[in-house]
Amino acid sequence: MKLFHGWLSSASRRVRLCMAEKGIPYESVPVDLSRQEQHSPAYLALNPDGVVPALQIGPGESLYESATICEYLDDKYPERPLRPADPYQRALMRNVVRWTDDKCLPNLLILNWSLALQPAASRWSDAELKAKLERIPTAERREAWVRIARRPYTDEEKAAAWQALVALVDKMEDMLSSSAWLVADAYSLADIAAAPFIARIDEIGPQVLDAAAHPRVHDWWSRMRQRPAFAAARFERFDDSLRARRAGAATG
Amino acid sequence: MKLFHGWLSSASRRVRLCMAEKGIPYESVPVDLSRQEQHSPAYLALNPDGVVPALQIGPGESLYESATICEYLDDKYPERPLRPADPYQRALMRNVVRWTDDKCLPNLLILNWSLALQPAASRWSDAELKAKLERIPTAERREAWVRIARRPYTDEEKAAAWQALVALVDKMEDMLSSSAWLVADAYSLADIAAAPFIARIDEIGPQVLDAAAHPRVHDWWSRMRQRPAFAAARFERFDDSLRARRAGAATG
Numbered sequence: 001m002k003l004f005h006g007w008l009s010s011a012s013r014r015v016r017l018c019m020a021e022k023g024i025p026y027e028s029v030p031v032d033l034s035r036q037e038q039h040s041p042a043y044l045a046l047n048p049d050g051v052v053p054a055l056q057i058g059p060g061e062s063l064y065e066s067a068t069i070c071e072y073l074d075d076k077y078p079e080r081p082l083r084p085a086d087p088y089q090r091a092l093m094r095n096v097v098r099w100t101d102d103k104c105l106p107n108l109l110i111l112n113w114s115l116a117l118q119p120a121a122s123r124w125s126d127a128e129l130k131a132k133l134e135r136i137p138t139a140e141r142r143e144a145w146v147r148i149a150r151r152p153y154t155d156e157e158k159a160a161a162w163q164a165l166v167a168l169v170d171k172m173e174d175m176l177s178s179s180a181w182l183v184a185d186a187y188s189l190a191d192i193a194a195a196p197f198i199a200r201i202d203e204i205g206p207q208v209l210d211a212a213a214h215p216r217v218h219d220w221w222s223r224m225r226q227r228p229a230f231a232a233a234r235f236e237r238f239d240d241s242l243r244a245r246r247a248g249a250a251t252g
Numbered sequence: 253m254k255l256f257h258g259w260l261s262s263a264s265r266r267v268r269l270c271m272a273e274k275g276i277p278y279e280s281v282p283v284d285l286s287r288q289e290q291h292s293p294a295y296l297a298l299n300p301d302g303v304v305p306a307l308q309i310g311p312g313e314s315l316y317e318s319a320t321i322c323e324y325l326d327d328k329y330p331e332r333p334l335r336p337a338d339p340y341q342r343a344l345m346r347n348v349v350r351w352t353d354d355k356c357l358p359n360l361l362i363l364n365w366s367l368a369l370q371p372a373a374s375r376w377s378d379a380e381l382k383a384k385l386e387r388i389p390t391a392e393r394r395e396a397w398v399r400i401a402r403r404p405y406t407d408e409e410k411a412a413a414w415q416a417l418v419a420l421v422d423k424m425e426d427m428l429s430s431s432a433w434l435v436a437d438a439y440s441l442a443d444i445a446a447a448p449f450i451a452r453i454d455e456i457g458p459q460v461l462d463a464a465a466h467p468r469v470h471d472w473w474s475r476m477r478q479r480p481a482f483a484a485a486r487f488e489r490f491d492d493s494l495r496a497r498r499a500g501a502a503t504g
């Protein structure tokens with residue numbers, strides 16, 4: 001199997017962590033989002049939405065949507081299960097995953113893109129922007145690129161995005177009051193879905209994760225990072241990765 | 253089990269159809285969306301997002317999100333399975349369901365709300381609107397209600413929503429080229445997810461479903477409506493239901 005992914009993408013980090021936890025080997029194919037490789041015809045054949053990640057399984061078989069990919073892996077490789085066996089607990093788990101998709105991802109996008117993509121995109125000529133937009137398959141993403149290139153998210157919008165993102169921490173603190181992990185007292189795809197967002201919260205506003213502010217999430221995050229799979233999933237620091245990428249671009 | 257649902261809501265129709273196909277009995281609790289019963293404290297205790305449907309399973313156990321509810325029912329009641337057994341086909345099914353959630357539902361909302369909610373909402377005083385908005389838990393839905401009450405969707409926006417909605421029909425025509433039902437040649441939650449949107453397309457622009465325009469979807473829709481569960485799920489015509497409701501409101 002080949003995983004097409006972005007090192008800094010939260011949805012990609014989710015799938016890398018899931019595969020590491022299950023011990024599933026795969027060939028890593030990094031997609032350079034700053035060069036819009038995700039809008040290339042070859043990538044669009046894997047995911048018509050033009051976003052990472054995508055999993056190439058075999059001839060003519062590929063999947064996109066990180067939530068779908070993780071459930072597929074757990075269906076296909078039932079050893080080391082990452083979903084509760086009980087139908088109700090499993091449904092609660094699915095709603096946590098969906099919550100992070102619907103409420104965290106769009107808000108983190110505003111913060112991440114402002115840092116990672118805006119500096120280059122703001123320098124594109126109108127002709128360059130037009131050419132890039134023509135390759136983007138969805139209206140939502142075209143709008144996000146226009147925002148980044150021409151009408152950067154305002155400080156007020158970024159503050160609102162941050163508030164919406166950290167609502168995850170309150171929700172988790174509540175869930176962890178009766179359980180060591182988010183659902184059914186067992187490590188699951190819900191914890192895996194939350195991890196990339198908590199990783200970014202820890203970088204952007206680490207005080208939110210202080211033991212005094214959210215003791216149970218603080219402890220959860222500590223236990224999460226101690227798992228061997230966490231290191232294997234390679235959540236390098238976002239700012240370090242950006243800096244390395246820019247240094248690489250400047251020298252080569 | 254009690255199903256809290258709206259008769260005209262696509263997500264509610266999806267769950268009613270799923271329960272009818274599986275032959276699961278339930279107590280029907282209609283929620284009057286035109287009176288914003290979904291924002292009442294009692295309903296918000298079932299679904300903090302304040303949208304229908306919600307399934308009350310037992311003391312302290314309830315679920316929301318129609319995709320999650322349908323998978324829960326199929327996990328809990330494995331007789332008459334509505335998901336492919338093969339992990340890859342099951343993943344493809346999940347992505348069809350997600351596609352209707354992400355790409356059809358927001359667009360149909362624009363069309364449905366303009367018809368069903370705008371006439372009353374446009375007459376609310378500023379104080380009434382403010383009081384109603386204070387009960388709505390999510391920013392997205394507050395924005396949609398402000399649009400309906402004060403800045404109705406334009407004809408251009410409604411046309412764009414229609415175009416985005418009927419993209420489903422092209423996608424289905426393609427999927428049905430190799431299969432009698434949307435996924436893996438077997439009736440599944442993917443077909444159930446699509447049905448409420450095809451039902452509305454059939455009312456708003458039936459020419460899209462002509463045998464000449466989309467022969468396979470035309471045939472699929474005919475087979476769908478012949479299933480006994482379809483009648484049990486009560487997809488009454490949207491316009492008829494609205495008319496009956498207004499007649500009822502005028503007389504009582």
